[in-house]
Amino acid sequence: MGNISKLSSVLIGLILGASLVACDDGRAGAQDAAKQLASAVAALDVGPVAFEGKDSGAATEQLRQVFKALDPVKPTVDSGELTLDSGTATVPLDYSWKIGSGEWKYSTSAQFKKSDGKWLAVWSPGLLAPGLAEGEILGTLSQSPARAEILGAGDAKLVTYRPVVNVGIDKPRLASSDPAASATQLAQLVGVDPAAYAQQVQAAGPEAFVNAITLREDGRTITDDQIGAIPGARAIPDSLPLSPSRTFARALLGTAAEANAEQIEKSNGTLKTGDTTGTGGLQQQYDAQLRGSDGIQVFAEKAGLTREERQTLLNGGRRALFQVEIKVGTPLKTTLDPRLQQLAEDILGKVGPASAIVALRPSSGAVLAAASGPGSNGYDTAMLGQYAPGSIFKIVDSLAMIRNGMTPESTVECPATLSVDGRTFKNAEGYPASSLGSVTLRDAFAHSCNTAFINARDTVSQAQLEAAATSLGVAVEAPSLGASAFLGSVPGDAAGTEHAASMIGQGRVLLSPLSAAVMAGSVGKGAPVAAQLVLNPNEGVTSPGAGSPGATGTSGTSQAVPPSGDTTASAPPAPAPSAAAPVAAAEAAALADMMRAVVTSGHAGFLASVPGAPVGAKTGTAEFGSDNPPKTHAWIVAVHGDLAVAVFVEEGGLGATVSGPLLKEFLTAAG
Structure with a gap:
């Protein structure tokens, strides 16, 4: 019976298979x-x-x-x-x-x-x-929008289209003249490499215009007559999105120019030959917002058309298949004050090492100037620099000490030298003998007594220092800034000589000029300052991730330099607060009182003559490197009414004598 069933199943399968x-x-x-x-x-x-x-x-x-x-x-x-x-x-x-x-x-x-x-x-x-x-193929026509402007405070035009001339050799105009000779002559006139430019001209096609240099029309010293005297040379008028001068806020704003081959390749089809794109700074960060998007038409046309025939068809005769409407970019609005930015740059123009001046408005957090000097060589020292702050960090120390029950009138001990785990700390050269011994916290702050603040290490833990820093807007993220920046790094863990070094803004403590201005501004405001530079980040940008602001700050120790000194000693016994409360108005008032004492009785007395609101300040000199004697960074921060300023000079000597005069010049002219 079983064999019959199997046979039936096979027959059924064969029948079904034949049917399929x-x-x-x-x-x-x-x-x-x-x-x-x-x-x-x-x-x-x-x-x-x-x-x-x-x-x-x-x-x-x-x-x-x-x-x-x-x-x-x-x-x-x-x-x-x-x-x-x-x-x-x-x-x-x-x-x-x-x-x-x-x-x-x-x-x-x-x-x-x-x-x-x-x-x-x-x-x-x-x-x-x-x-x-x-016999038909597809063709395309594209139209790029003008790049949007970058605006400053009051919608001042920081970057806008300004007239330029493209100076180069127009090969059809050479006639029988020697291309290499003309190229060499033009290169010498405009100051580019003659050999490289001559080679470029010779390699270009017979119809090419080979650009040697683009010059701003405003202030141009090379004349059309000088250019025209060279066979084949021309100056073709054009316009480019430019700042008021070649150096104006260059590290911060970046530049915009025709996309190079590498940028085009990395753009995944977003950029094409002839497109303008941003390089560095806000121009690159907000490229999508500023650039907008091309208008593109796809059409069908006959294959093999000549240039003349194609030009005729531009007026009709093509069959449109698809169209993307042109979308103009959106201006980038910033808080930068062009007058104060230019003032800061003019002051730093005479400084040799890397340097910066940052000015902001404590009441709103608006960054008014973020200038990096010529010694920074194009690096954005103002926003991205990472340096030991030295004694300006005593503002943070003092807040931690106030939270432990001290007042500006409290007594502290200021010896001439102090030894911690075999390392000797001392006060800056020229420290007044009259402010040694038992002095008030105000006096120790005004004259910047290193030993007094290092003496406080047993009652102020490293965690409390970190908390006080974040209470003043330092070593935190800055989501409202809208630009890449370093907001400081204060380790929450340090012991022995490293903790002692932290008390005078050394060791692994790092600030940028921006974060130093934020710290001072928080004292002036009586609450933490949230710095803001860009007011409308990514407005009008719809593509995922395009033009995103990127990292805006660094907290903790993630960008700190390696620690120095002995770290084997036990941690200070003082407990860390469970959370960093924002600096309170009363705490800020005590800090402001001590910053004012730096001007009235300390070594920033030169600021007493600054007109307007009383100035409160703190100087700082931070040692670095292994030289003997060591090199130093020169710092000074100040609050002047609703203005907070930080001045920094790398390898600058003493803060009071190097950065101080720069600050005075800025505050006096700022009005």
């Missing part, structure tokens, strides 16, 4: 052929596809010519549900292209015919684009 074969009308094979065609078209290589009456290689060549104008973009192509009609199959091909900021979607129809049991694709240009006829 009988019903197989070739649909599966046609569908496979359609999928193969869709995949091959998407790859721009139909070599693996079998065509009826068309060589696969010739089909590939024609396909690539049709789509050449869209290079390097490739489509995604999917085959739809086929329709079968007695040996002929019709299949929709669904296309999707990423064209600029838009997506071009369309469907075409592909046919297949069965021959000798095999499905062959029927070649037709119409399967590539809607209504495309034999």
Whole structure:
């Protein structure tokens, strides 16, 4: 009985199989052929596809010519549900292209015919684009919007289109003149490398204009007559998005110029030859917002048109297939005050080492100036510098001490020297003998007694220092800043000589000039200052991640330099607060009282003559390196009404004597 059942099952299977074969009308094979065609078209290589009456290689060549104008973009192509009609199959091909900021979607129809049991694709240009006829290809026209402006306080135009001239050799104008001789002569006139430029001119095509240099029209000293005296040389008027001068806030703002090959390659099709893009600073960070997006048209046209014929068709005759509307960029609004920024740059112009001046408004956090001097060599020292702050950090120490019950009138001990785990600490050269011994905290702060603050290490823990710093807006993230910056680093853990060094702003404690201004500004405001530079980050930007502000601050020790000195001693016994409360008005008032004493009785008395509101200040001199004697950074911070300023000079000597006069000049002129 079991064998009969097995036999019945086999017979039933054979009958069903025969029935399925009988019903197989070739649909599966046609569908496979359609999928193969869709995949091959998407790859721009139909070599693996079998065509009826068309060589696969010739089909590939024609396909690539049709789509050449869209290079390097490739489509995604999917085959739809086929329709079968007695040996002929019709299949929709669904296309999707990423064209600029838009997506071009369309469907075409592909046919297949069965021959000798095999499905062959029927070649037709119409399967590539809607209504495309034999002898037609796709073409594109694009129009780039003008780059948007970068604005400062009161919508002052920091970066806007300004007139320039492109100076170079126009090869058609050379006639019989020697290209190398003209190029060499022009290069010498405008100050570029003669050999390199001559080689560039000789390598260019006969119709090329080879730019040697772009000069601002305003203040140009090389005249058109000088340029015109050289065979083939021309000065072509143009305009570029530029700041008021070549150096104005350059490290902060960045520059905008024609995209180079590397930028184009890395843009994934966003940039093309001739596009303007940002390099460095806010120009690069907010490139998407400032650049906007191109208007693009895709059309069908006859292949092989001459330049003249194509120009004629610009006025009509082309069949438009797809269009992306042009989208102008959105101006970037900042808080930068052009007068104060230029003032800061003018003051730093005479400083040799890396230097910075940062000014902000404590009441709002608005960054008014962030200038890096010529010695910074293009680096944004003002915003990104990471330096030991020295004695300006005693503002943080003092807040921690006040939170432990001290007042400006409290007595502290200020010996001439102090030894910690075998390391000797001393006061700065010239420290007044009258302020040694038992003195008030105010007096120790005003004259910057290192030993008095190091003596406080047993009652002020490293964790309390970190908490006090964050209470003053230092060593925190800055989400409202809108620009890349270093907001300071204060380790929460340190012992022995490292903890002692922290008490005088050394060891692993690091600040930037920006964070130093924030610290002083928080005292002036009576609450933590949240610095702000960019007012409308990424306005009008819809593409994911485009123009994102990136890192705006660093907290903790993630960017600290390696520790120095002995770290084996036990941690100070004072407990750390569970959370860093913002600096309170009463605490800030006590700090402001001591900062004012630096001017009235300390070594920043030169600021007493600054007109207007009383100035409160703190100087700082931070040793670094292994030289003997060591090199020093010179710091000074001040609060003057609703203005907080930090001045920094790398390798600057004493803060009071080096950075102090720069600060006085700035405050006096700032008004």
